Amino acid sequence: MQKQPNQMLWQGVYLAVVIIFCSVVYASSKHINYNWNWQRVVPYLINTEPQSVRAPFDGTAKVSTDDKTLTLVPDAGGEPVVVKKFSAISVNDGDLIFEGDQVATISNWRIGPITEGMITTLEISLASLVFAVIIGLFIGLGRISRNLAIRQLCITYIEIIRGTPLLVQIFIFYFFIGTVLSLDRFTAGVASLAVFTAAYVAEIVRSGIQSIPPGQMEAARSLGMTYVQAMVNVILPQAFKRTLPPMAGQFINLIKDSSLVSVISITDLTKAGREVVSATFAPFEVWFTVALLYLVMTGALSWMIQHLEKKLAASD
Amino acid sequence: MHLQNAEDIIIAKDVDKIYPNGCHALKKVSASIKKGEVVVIIGPSGSGKSTFLRTLNQLETISSGSIVIDQVDMYGKNTNINKLREHVGMVFQSFNLFPHKSALHNVMMAPLKVSKRAKSEVEEHARALMKKVGLAERMNNYPSQLSGGQQQRVAIARALCMKPKIMLFDEPTSALDPEMVGEVLDVMKSLAKEGMTMVVVTHEMGFAREVADRVLFMEDGELLVEDTPDKFFHNPTHPRLQRFLSQVL
Ligand SMILES: Nc1ncnc2c1ncn2[C@@H]1O[C@H](COP(=O)(O)OP(=O)(O)O)[C@@H](O)[C@H]1O
Ligand SMILES: [Mg+2]
Numbered sequence: 001m002q003k004q005p006n007q008m009l010w011q012g013v014y015l016a017v018v019i020i021f022c023s024v025v026y027a028s029s030k031h032i033n034y035n036w037n038w039q040r041v042v043p044y045l046i047n048t049e050p051q052s053v054r055a056p057f058d059g060t061a062k063v064s065t066d067d068k069t070l071t072l073v074p075d076a077g078g079e080p081v082v083v084k085k086f087s088a089i090s091v092n093d094g095d096l097i098f099e100g101d102q103v104a105t106i107s108n109w110r111i112g113p114i115t116e117g118m119i120t121t122l123e124i125s126l127a128s129l130v131f132a133v134i135i136g137l138f139i140g141l142g143r144i145s146r147n148l149a150i151r152q153l154c155i156t157y158i159e160i161i162r163g164t165p166l167l168v169q170i171f172i173f174y175f176f177i178g179t180v181l182s183l184d185r186f187t188a189g190v191a192s193l194a195v196f197t198a199a200y201v202a203e204i205v206r207s208g209i210q211s212i213p214p215g216q217m218e219a220a221r222s223l224g225m226t227y228v229q230a231m232v233n234v235i236l237p238q239a240f241k242r243t244l245p246p247m248a249g250q251f252i253n254l255i256k257d258s259s260l261v262s263v264i265s266i267t268d269l270t271k272a273g274r275e276v277v278s279a280t281f282a283p284f285e286v287w288f289t290v291a292l293l294y295l296v297m298t299g300a301l302s303w304m305i306q307h308l309e310k311k312l313a314a315s316d
Numbered sequence: 317m318h319l320q321n322a323e324d325i326i327i328a329k330d331v332d333k334i335y336p337n338g339c340h341a342l343k344k345v346s347a348s349i350k351k352g353e354v355v356v357i358i359g360p361s362g363s364g365k366s367t368f369l370r371t372l373n374q375l376e377t378i379s380s381g382s383i384v385i386d387q388v389d390m391y392g393k394n395t396n397i398n399k400l401r402e403h404v405g406m407v408f409q410s411f412n413l414f415p416h417k418s419a420l421h422n423v424m425m426a427p428l429k430v431s432k433r434a435k436s437e438v439e440e441h442a443r444a445l446m447k448k449v450g451l452a453e454r455m456n457n458y459p460s461q462l463s464g465g466q467q468q469r470v471a472i473a474r475a476l477c478m479k480p481k482i483m484l485f486d487e488p489t490s491a492l493d494p495e496m497v498g499e500v501l502d503v504m505k506s507l508a509k510e511g512m513t514m515v516v517v518t519h520e521m522g523f524a525r526e527v528a529d530r531v532l533f534m535e536d537g538e539l540l541v542e543d544t545p546d547k548f549f550h551n552p553t554h555p556r557l558q559r560f561l562s563q564v565l
Contacts, residue, residue, distance in 0.1 A: 218375055219412035219471075223426035223478055224402035233429055237416050
């Protein structure tokens with residue numbers, strides 16, 4: 001058994017290559033006098049800066065005896081404003097206050113623009129994924145239909161979508177179809193991603209169905225099931241399992257492709273990154289962060305699908 | 317030649333089958349099968365036995381001729397083929413169990429989805445059938461956990477759970493290891509004893525001799541001989557049957 005030492009050796013080689021690569025990145029940034037400052041990115045992820053509370057009118061401040069509530073009484077009469085849960089207070093009881101004065105600060109956590117962009121990316125990806133699966137399933141089934149018209153329509157769809165760049169499709173969806181049907185940006189973005197991904201899902205569905213031995217359909221039909229019943233109860237459940245790995249790849253592509261919708265001014269993770277770069281002048285940190293966040297999303301998805309695959313392997 | 321008889325549950329008349337690739341698999345095949353009859357079809361490989369069997373539940377459509385199952389013209393305008401198939405069970409050479417379902421659920425699926433029978437009644441029926449084919453202990457196993465002979469017995473139970481009037485068998489023991497052939501044939505024999513109408517394509521001459529009411533011989537898409545097993549095996553008159561028997565016996 002000579003295997004063990006070899007494994008160790010190559011594990012070491014792997015680590016060495018990774019470390020060398022990182023050092024090269026670091027050294028080259030030093031070479032162009034880049035100052036790494038990760039601190040600058042943090043507020044764009046989570047903003048923990050205290051928020052100041054300003055007086056909405058001229059009036060008087062009343063601080064309760066236990067220092068827990070601050071009441072602002074307007075001079076002009078009307079409802080007083082009560083401020084609670086502040087972290088610091090900058091007025092005393094009975095002080096006169098003027099509109100716009102800072103009276104207290106509240107510590108709170110707000111998500112920053114990068115996180116907001118990531119949420120938008122997740123929303124777009126999830127919505128497109130759902131529609132892509134539904135459309136792709138029907139196109140895939142139509143692709144193997146016995147009806148010539150249906151079959152050819154589905155083939156045409158798949159060929160057109162797979163033969164043109166997604167970026168061009170997004171523009172067509174937004175500027176042409178979007179204008180005709182008056183779609184908003186988000187809908188146009190989701191629609192173009194769904195239609196694009198559906199073409200690939202359709203091919204995955206088709207090959208999944210065709211990988212099931214024809215005897216399965218025959219057995220189901222011989223028991224009196226209709227074509228649809230046989231598909232739903234016998235063929236698709238088996239095909240589903242086989243299509244999971246390629247589907248996972250396609251869904252990961254979908255998350256990454258969603259970065260292209262930033263061209264129609266949807267503030268997804270990529271566009272948020274671009275905006276934050278121009279505000280912070282920390283392009284390296286921001287882009288590395290953005291890349292890491294994409295990696296987290298795609299990694300989580302691929303983990304979930306692997307988990308599902310293991311669960312479904314029970315009958316094998 | 318074939319009188320239309322009320323007892324005939326299967327009447328095939330002048331059935332021709334030409335596959336899309338031009339292969340002429342059935343040439344004017346006519347046969348009538350009575351209720352409760354066990355008919356065995358034998359013949360060399362490629363002679364059209366499977367094709368003929370599969371036309372009887374329309375897994376293959378025919379090019380010309382007619383097929384009447386239980387008084388229903390299979391190609392009639394108002395014939396619902398799915399309805400017709402419910403009463404014609406089929407057992408395949410390669411079992412074709414549904415691998416994603418346990419044995420019991422393989423048996424229960426069609427009655428639940430197609431016949432819309434009550435779940436409790438179907439489950440009771442399915443359990444009884446599993447017991448009947450000798451697999452009471454293996455109900456919750458998946459097909460991949462069963463031997464070939466066990467899988468084929470589940471497949472028979474699955475077809476029976478639809479309460480068919482006719483059972484078609486296409487070489488049910490050909491894919492089995494020799495030691496498992498007996499257990500499947502035993503199930504088929506007991507089914508024959510109960511009066512099930514059966515059409516069996518097989519190379520098991522012993523089964524044909526013992527169980528069949530009639531034996532048909534096919535070659536090159538033609539039905540050449542139909543006779544009682546006794547005459548078929550001991551007094552064959554057709555020269556091509558004589559040649560075939562001398563090769564296999
Ligand atoms: N799906 C098919 N397409 C074209 N030809 C076929 C098909 N199935 C069977 N055949 C041909 O029809 C003939 C009869 O086949 P089959 O009924 O399977 O014979 P058997 O079951 O007696 O061995 C063979 O010549 C075979 O090649
Ligand atoms: Mg055959």
